[in-house]
Amino acid sequence: MTLSITSAFDGGNIRLVAAQGDCIDVEIQKDHQSDFYQWFYFRVTGAKGRPLQLRIVNCAGSAYPHGWDGYRACLSYDRDTWERADTAYAGGFLTISVTPETDSLWVAYFAPYTMEMHHDLVAEVAAAPGVAYRSLGKTLDGQDMDYLRIGEGPLQVWLYARQHPGETMAEWWMEGALGRLMDESDPVTRILRRRCTFHIVPNMNPDGSRRGHLRTNAVGTNLNREWHEPSAERSPEVLCVRNAMDETGVDFAMDVHGDEAIAANFLAGFEGIPSWTERQQQAFDRFAAELVRVTPDFQTSKGYEIAKPGQANMSMSTAQLAERFGAVSMTLEMPFKDNEDLPDEVYGWSPDRCRLLARACLDALHIILDDLPARR
Ligand code: ZN
Secondary structure (H helix, E strand, C coil), X not given: CCCEEECCCCCCECEEEEEECCEEEEECCCCCCCCCCCCCEEEEECCCCCCEEEEECCHHHCCCHHHHCCCCCEEECCCCCCEECEEEEECCEEEEEECCCCCEEEEECCCCCCHHHHHHXXXXXXXXXXXXXXXXEECCCCCEEEEEEECCCCEEEEEEECCCCCCCHHHHHHHHHHHHHCCCCCHHHHHHHHHEEEEEECCCCHHHHHHCCCCCCCCCCCHHHCCCCCCCCCCHHHHHHHHHHHHHCCCEEEEEEEECCCCCCEEECCXXXXXXXXXXXXXXXXXXXXXXXXXXXXXXXXXXXCCCCCCCCCCCHHHHHHHHHCCEEEEXXXXXXXXXXXXXXXXXXXXXXXXXXXXXXXXXXXXXXXHCCCCC
């Protein structure tokens, strides 16, 4: 069997440049009609027992070159368990050293969450008691924008993930949140479902997910720069979700992402919006403080720079929802690398820990329910 490299599957992304003996050079492909790239997901067959050096040779021009420092690639044989590989970064080249145990090895930037996995998740949740399913619209590739409603309380809670499709940790987080919200024996779930109505979009960018994109949809649009004026031509995903939000209003919202560079979990808020209120801010700060208390995987010292008054970017969903609805809204960022304060040598930041963080977020939401502004 000769060695081969392929990414011709759901969510795959790579291009073979050259193969010389055990040294394989590959390139990550750009998002369609965009210059963004950093997500990779490919398969190596026919290399059992060979000491491979898999080199990604175009890292210097990727979206976040600083993301490669201290990063380790994810490897799997069964596409279920993803372990971190011996990985080095220098001079724009990411070198993954691995001697495959079998003739079929899978390599990815983070544990993948493919569209087929997404359909399994949505099918399971939609069939559960007390859950309503709705397709909010169609993407440019003709895929459904899947939406799930759970609970019957007056507080309108929106959870949505993966505007940036290469940030697959966001949908692993969704799996944890949905799993907990379906567990009717969980006392926190029972309170949450009584006091809140959850509106959940587990994947905001199905086209980018299936195409193996890092950051954009089928026509190269970064969806998290469209929330001030989404359009049917460039960003139907945002348009249909924002229209549904206009119907329900939004009291609390989480937009779930991954960050290439910072080795920590952190929140970004809505500080620079024109209509900022102290009460909104206090609820946000209390949520963050409670999340620190319920999980050692969360912290508040590392994160993005906070926008000055009046300088929020209203094209981003968190700022737009805080302004438009007076919502307590936030962007959750999880690491591609790991939580450097509590690292896991074998798995790094992992699907299991994404799911656990989602459960912790629901604990924190439960604690701060009385701090949320009542629907006007
Ligand atoms: Zn993102």
